[in-house]
Amino acid sequence: MQDKQRSLAGKMAIVTGAASGIGAGIARLLAAHGCRVVIADVDKVEGRRIAEEFDGNGYFCHLDVTSEDSWLALMSEVNRHWGAVDILVNNAGIGSAESIEEVSLDVWHQILAVNTTGVFLGCRCAIQSMKNSGGGSIINISSALGLRPLSSTPAYGASKAAVVNLTKTTALQCAEKGYQIRCNAINPGFIMTPLLENAMAAAEDPDALLKGYSDLHPMGCVGSIDDVAQAALFLAGDESQFITGIALPVDGGMTI
Numbered sequence: 001m002q003d004k005q006r007s008l009a010g011k012m013a014i015v016t017g018a019a020s021g022i023g024a025g026i027a028r029l030l031a032a033h034g035c036r037v038v039i040a041d042v043d044k045v046e047g048r049r050i051a052e053e054f055d056g057n058g059y060f061c062h063l064d065v066t067s068e069d070s071w072l073a074l075m076s077e078v079n080r081h082w083g084a085v086d087i088l089v090n091n092a093g094i095g096s097a098e099s100i101e102e103v104s105l106d107v108w109h110q111i112l113a114v115n116t117t118g119v120f121l122g123c124r125c126a127i128q129s130m131k132n133s134g135g136g137s138i139i140n141i142s143s144a145l146g147l148r149p150l151s152s153t154p155a156y157g158a159s160k161a162a163v164v165n166l167t168k169t170t171a172l173q174c175a176e177k178g179y180q181i182r183c184n185a186i187n188p189g190f191i192m193t194p195l196l197e198n199a200m201a202a203a204e205d206p207d208a209l210l211k212g213y214s215d216l217h218p219m220g221c222v223g224s225i226d227d228v229a230q231a232a233l234f235l236a237g238d239e240s241q242f243i244t245g246i247a248l249p250v251d252g253g254m255t256i
């Protein structure tokens with residue numbers, strides 16, 4: 001283990017949406033640096049499979065981030081099983097690519113429920129737990145599209161812009177109260193996840209599709225899951241102890 005990540009050994013992290021993609025990558029990296037990791041997801045099959053990768057240091061808990069009851073059940077199960085939470089990564093999210101003229105009200109509500117209300121409930125539960133146990137780090141996965149919108153993603157972009165603001169108000173509240181809880185957001189550009197891989201597999205011209213996404217980033221490529229996971233690792237540990245309330249782009253220059 002490298003020196004700079006020693007502060008994470010023995011810490012307990014909850015990662016929402018960790019049954020797939022970026023969340024699974026973050027969970028794997030935190031576990032590789034000595035954390036016990038709770039995989040919290042609606043997907044029981046994949047969630048359990050990821051948790052088993054970490055031997056005794058992974059634990060699957062069902063969580064629907066949109067439900068306060070589900071959050072309260074998760075926190076009480078996790079506290080019983082492993083004690084106090086040190087790190088919460090609010091990563092679960094869903095997308096939609098329909099313009100404001102196309103998107104239905106139902107889809108709008110669904111996107112906001114998972115991407116924004118889910119993060120709100122997570123931050124509230126984490127504060128409740130962490131303020132009584134010496135503090136912690138909350139990391140909210142927003143998106144570059146929450147900082148620099150595209151016309152095709154009004155619901156998704158609004159939900160992720162709200163996460164940036166919620167991150168700042170959470171950070172301020174915790175700092176003003178002296179809770180020793182930091183709260184930061186990460187704003188990834190387009191990342192090569194199963195979603196993008198599947199879209200490429202289904203496309204008539206996968207290379208053209210990838211080029212289209214890559215061209216949105218001045219660095220000329222999409223990011224990797226590890227690019228986002230490394231940023232989360234930094235924000236989780238004491239190496240970032242004086243950083244709170246930021247929205248960190250991990251986006252190859254997309255939001256410059």
Ligand SMILES: NC(=O)c1ccc[n+]([C@@H]2O[C@H](COP(=O)([O-])OP(=O)(O)OC[C@H]3O[C@@H](n4cnc5c(N)ncnc54)[C@H](O)[C@@H]3O)[C@@H](O)[C@H]2O)c1
Pocket residue numbers: 016017018019020021022023040041042043063064065066091092093094095114141142143144187188189190191192193194195
């Ligand atoms: N992939 C990208 O290019 C990209 C870019 C910027 C931001 N993001 C954000 O990163 C996060 C992860 O994205 P991904 O591409 O890895 O997605 P993914 O679809 O691979 O994984 C999302 C996970 O969230 C879970 N989930 C969905 N609804 C849930 C709910 N109500 N409660 C609990 N879990 C739920 C799913 O079961 C899944 O395991 C999302 O918040 C997404 O908006 C992704």
